[in-house]
Amino acid sequence: MKTVSNCVEDILITQPYLEEALSRNIINFSALAIELTEPISKMLKKDVKPGAIMMALRRYNPPATLSNSVKMKRAIQNLGDITVRSNLTDFTVKNSDSLIDNHSKILDKINEESKLFYTFTRGIHESNIIVSSSLDDFVKTHLKKETFLAIQDGLSAISINLPQDNSKIAGLYYHFFKRLAWEGVVLYEVLSTTNEFTILVEDEFVDKAFTAIKKVKN
Known part of the structure; x- marks a missing residue:
């Protein structure tokens, strides 16, 4: 059975810029939760409270590749001409x-x-x-x-x-x-x-x- 967390993950995967903003803690969780209330309610075919969405957003762990790993930093620093x-x-x-x-x-x-x-x-x-x-x-x-x-x-x-x-x-x-x-x-x-x-x-x-x-x- 699909959960609020599943829906949050599905939405973030299709919007990498939003996902990155979350990983960098530069986004308002409350405002985003309100924004996602309608689409997630439609996905689950029932009313969902913004509070439940905000909890799912806070628990969401973005892929490690979105973080500034040492390997990624080194690669970018070593870009050639x-x-x-x-x-x-x-x-x-x-x-x-x-x-x-x-x-x-x-x-x-x-x-x-x-x-x-x-x-x-x-x-x-x-x-x-x-x-x-x-x-x-x-x-x-x-x-x-x-x-x-x-x-x-x-x-x-x-x-x-x-x-x-x-x-x-x-x-x-x-x-x-x-x-x-x-x-x-x-x-x-x-x-x-x-x-x-x-x-x-x-x-x-x-x-x-x-x-x-x-x-x-x-």
Whole structure:
């Protein structure tokens, strides 16, 4: 049988910012309990008193990953260089039997000019090619038989070098996404390799995004 505590946990899990505020004791328990009275009453299909909700909030133990653990602090302190690349275009193409062959011609061009920006991601139904905008016409020409689902230019990529053990630290990416959301930055694309994390944003957001990531690092 579902309890008030279960409902509180379900709500907080879907609202990580609220959960973090609770873990840092910077939220008014009484006011939050009153705010949650109606949704929890609907979840339990009976009237629930704010006092019962406030007790559940006080007993709630947030996941350890939300606290500033030593491992998390060390990882953030050891973040590497932040690199910004501008004038990029993102091509979203429907997967096909011919896409890889046509894509290989683009790779040949990339190999000739090492300073060009390039990433390729293949999903189940579609693939993304992100390249320097100077190659826009070249890409369109060599993929003219493919089905373009979206083309977006005027993009910038911000890449962060991560510490070697980043894949073993739960919640590391959360700190980036939280700060970017608080700054009102809209992410167009997110890319990552084992030790590198890249966000793609429209040019209007690049300054705010860079500043937000610097705040995480500092």
